[in-house]
Amino acid sequence: MNIGKHTYEDYSQIVANFHGSAAPGLMIGGFMVDLALKNLPEGEFFDAICETPSCLPDAIQLLTPCTTGNGWMTVLDFGKFAIAMYDKSSGNGIRIFLDKDKLKNWPEVNSWFLKLKPKKEQNYNLLMSQIKDAGCSILSMQKIRVNPETVSRGKSGPSTICPLCGEYYPVKHGEKCRSCSGESPYIK
């Protein structure tokens, strides 16, 4: 059983190095990305959508050319355990999602996913072995067509100097940079 070009164990190690731990969601995510790639035309180039910011984006980043910084991955705050990979020009692609009916066959995974037990009461070893044994059998696939307007980051365009902080920011953001417009994450 491989995930992308890696063995399951190698992928687990790569995940731990990048993400901090071989988190359950990322191991399932590995099967999701692998399933998507196996069902897309080989050699072509695909953009990605991740329907949750938790865990799953890292599976996409580790197994495809799509990253947060290069803009080929769009992360949506939908709280849905699903990914899509699609051809940017046509919008055509495949969506892989955790299938709630199939999930019922793997009680420890189901219980982890739905947070039915406090973390202390989870059987971690059983959870991880069920994830490995389940593989792609808890996933379903559907064809999708992406509306490019919903995932386009847009060009940043020309920059100008913020009259308040004196730093460059995109002209299109208005008369001040967003940080000086009240969105700063820093306490003054």
Added chain:
Amino acid sequence: MNIGKHTYEDYSQIVANFHGSAAPGLMIGGFMVDLALKNLPEGEFFDAICETPSCLPDAIQLLTPCTTGNGWMTVLDFGKFAIAMYDKSSGNGIRIFLDKDKLKNWPEVNSWFLKLKPKKEQNYNLLMSQIKDAGCSILSMQKIRVNPETVSRGKSGPSTICPLCGEYYPVKHGEKCRSCSGESPYIK
């Protein structure tokens, strides 16, 4: 000259493998993260803020434990070439930004950053050599304190089944999942 624990050349290769190319912004980003880490107490753990979604998040992901999927990196759509690393409990940290006055000493970098020339007219080799030679000399640093409320992702909480698509989604999103509430990136 090292970036994190890598030589400049090794970092360049790591960036190319992950990001698709050793993009200019990511090479500068390497110096930014390196400068931040050198000015923070060793052995402690820091969260990250990136003030632009372009390029820079990947420097953070490659050089720190913070990734999109593990939630330790917050990406802000400010279009500002700046990062911050901070202690989550106190909020105290350091912000590193590209300093517009220092940038003037490196005309090809300045011209690239401000998009003063069409890409075809850029001297790529000169740009990359100026980035390497400039190193940290185009950066400035300031102490910051992060308001935790501005960067908290929040817990997803319990899940329920969407009456329209039949998939799990966070109860806190309301009666339907966000996708079925009109935010779907897919064409029906």
